[in-house]
Amino acid sequence: MDGMSPSERVTENLRRKIRKLLPGFILPVLILVLWHIFSGSTMLPGPERVFGVLSHPARDLLSCGSLFWNTGVSLIRVVLGLFIAILLGTPMGFIMGASERFRRFTSVITELARPLSPIALLPLSIIIFKDTSFTEVFGLTELKYTKNILNELQIGMVFILAWGGIFPVILETMHGVRGVRKVYIEAARVLGAGRLFIFRHVLFPASLPDIFAGYRMAVGRCWMVIIAAEMLPGTNSGIGYLLRYSYQLSRLDVMLACIFIIALIGLVFSRGLELAGEKWLLLRVRER
Amino acid sequence: MSLSLTRLEKFYKDQSGKSFGVLGPIDLRVETGEFLCLLGPTGCGKTTLLRILSGLEKPDSGEIFLLPGRLGYVFQQGALFPWMNVESNVMFPLKATGITGSECRSRAGELLNLVGLHEFRKSFPHELSGGMQQRTALARGLVTEPELLLLDEPFASLDTRTGINLQEMLRSLCGRLSTTVIFVTHNIEEAVYLADRIVVMGHRPGRIVRNEPLNLEWPRSRLSSGFTEVLLSFRQTFEELVDPSATLSF
Incomplete structure (x- = not known):
């Protein structure tokens, strides 16, 4: 790449990137073409009808709100559940990683609770929390009879999301802290650092890549859990609910649009976090 | 005097629960501002001794007298x-x-x-x-x-020339700050170049086999006859050290 101006180099890099990505699009395009050809002879709606649904995301569908609204509801549930999972899970995993005694104390309960599918807890959480939403918890009753996104934030839903997200966070954080090379801790000790200083300036930065990996896993899990949970009783909004409702009304165009959006958001979550984390994941490279 | 050890001992237990001595008993005095080299082959317990001095490990018996003060530590890698x-x-x-x-x-x-x-x-x-x-x-x-700087084979992974540069740098820095230094190495030449006093350690359990101040003037030249003479004498001591676990038995 000698003798190129910086702008030429950028376009050259871009061209290369496109050339690398291009083969990946062959199959999806092929599927779209086949789908279009065969949709005429089956009950499956063609891609153009699904695109018709996707191209009006703010339009009300099946009188359960628009794609925007339902996606927003699912997203805000996930964000809140994740927030709680991270807020509780990170310190818990950190202490479990740092203290052998605490790890033993919590080992049985975490081992039992970890493999339990959050979906299995849905009926129980409906019994416990009913359909109480955050508007009622915070006493915002005047909002209750308006169409407000806070009305859709049922505590039970957020509870199972937090449940689904907290274990990857706890376990990865714990592994990260336990995996910090002993020589760093010893170096810090002999150089005069106290316990808290070591926690904050050695254990935490050294395990940050693992902690972040835990967050990524939690996001993926929560997105799967919310879709499944919304398809079950206990709510009447969210992209999963819309998906299930479109099944009951045999509206396959809406159903396929929902599936597409679920996949797209899953992709944005995992790629976005990967890119954001690269800054920290560089630590891994440094250590080698 | 900045540091003294009296009958210091350290044991480890193997898997069958049998304990064996890794260190000691060791008696050692280090004067303030002295540059001491702990010289010995790998596995003779010199690192363990350094870890005990820094507080990373506890001795099983014996006494340590250490003037309170700041500690510096340089690790192998x-x-x-x-x-x-x-x-x-x-x-x-x-x-x-x-x-x-x-x-x-x-x-x-x-x-x-x-x-x-x-x-x-x-x-x-x-x-x-x-x-x-x-x-x-x-x-x-x-x-x-x-007040006390502990170094655990800090230059062992470097090439000879880089090692020599760093030895000179270390010596002048420590002279400037008048720090008491304990420098662990298995490199005889490095020890003879750096030390005011060399303590040679032998194997299993780690013990002191020779403890001797060097009468070499500063600046030292690795090519002078005085230097070579001291070097040879310590090489001789090294030759006589036998690790019982490393000898072949037929």
């Missing part, structure tokens, strides 16, 4: 924190002991100047050569102006 740049690594011991802000920065800057790394202060350890990493580790060990 630097043990620099890979997520911190050079300057932050050097500032770490200051921050850990509550020195922050401009004083912290200026003292770290001073040390980085002395080891010639000031322009690399924003680099990360993995971007540096082995010699530069060890210079960073030296700066980190000396930044608090410790």
Whole structure:
């Protein structure tokens, strides 16, 4: 790449990137073409009808709100559940990683609770929390009879999301802290650092890549859990609910649009976090 | 006197629960400002001794008398924190002991100047050569102006020429700060070049087999006849050391 101006180099890099990505699009395009050809002879709606649904995301569908609204509801549930999972899970995993005694104390309960599918807890959480939403918890009753996104934030839903997200966070954080090379801790000790200083300036930065990996896993899990949970009783909004409702009304165009959006958001979550984390994941490279 | 050890002993237990001695009994005195080299083959317990002195391990019996004061420690492979740049690594011991802000920065800057790394202060350890990493580790060990500096084979992984440069640098830095130094090495030439006094350790359990001040003038030349003579004499001591676990039995 000698003798190129910086702008030429950028376009050259871009061209290369496109050339690398291009083969990946062959199959999806092929599927779209086949789908279009065969949709005429089956009950499956063609891609153009699904695109018709996707191209009006703010339009009300099946009188359960628009794609925007339902996606927003699912997203805000996930964000809140994740927030709680991270807020509780990170310190818990950190202490479990740092203290052998605490790890033993919590080992049985975490081992039992970890493999339990959050979906299995849905009926129980409906019994416990009913359909109480955050508007009622915070006493915002005047909002209750308006169409407000806070009305859709049922505590039970957020509870199972937090449940689904907290274990990857706890376990990865714990592994990260336990995996910090002993020589760093010893170096810090002999150089005069106290316990808290070591926690904050050695254990935490050294395990940050693992902690972040835990967050990524939690996001993926929560997105799967919310879709499944919304398809079950206990709510009447969210992209999963819309998906299930479109099944009951045999509206396959809406159903396929929902599936597409679920996949797209899953992709944005995992790629976005990967890119954001690269800054920290560089630590891994440094250590080698 | 800055440090004295009386009948210091350390045991380890193997899997069957049988305990065997790794160290001692050891008696040793180190004077203030002295540069002491602990010389011995791998596995003779010199690192264990250093770890006991730094408080990372506890002895099983014996007494340690140590003047209270700041401690510096330089590890074999630097043990620099890979997520911190050079300057932050050097500032770490200051921050850990509550020195922050401009004083912290200026003292770290001073040390980085002395080891010639000031322009690399924003680099990360993995971007540096082995010699530069060890210079960073030296700066980190000396930044608090410790009363006692412990070094565990700090130059063992470097090539000869880089090692020699760093030996000269270490000697002049320690002379300047009048630090008491205990330097662990298995390299006889390194010990003869650096030390005011050499303590040779033997195997299993680690014990002192020779303890002798060097009567070599400063600056020392590795090519002088006096140097070679001392070197040969310590090589002779080394030849006579036998590790019972490393001998073949037919």
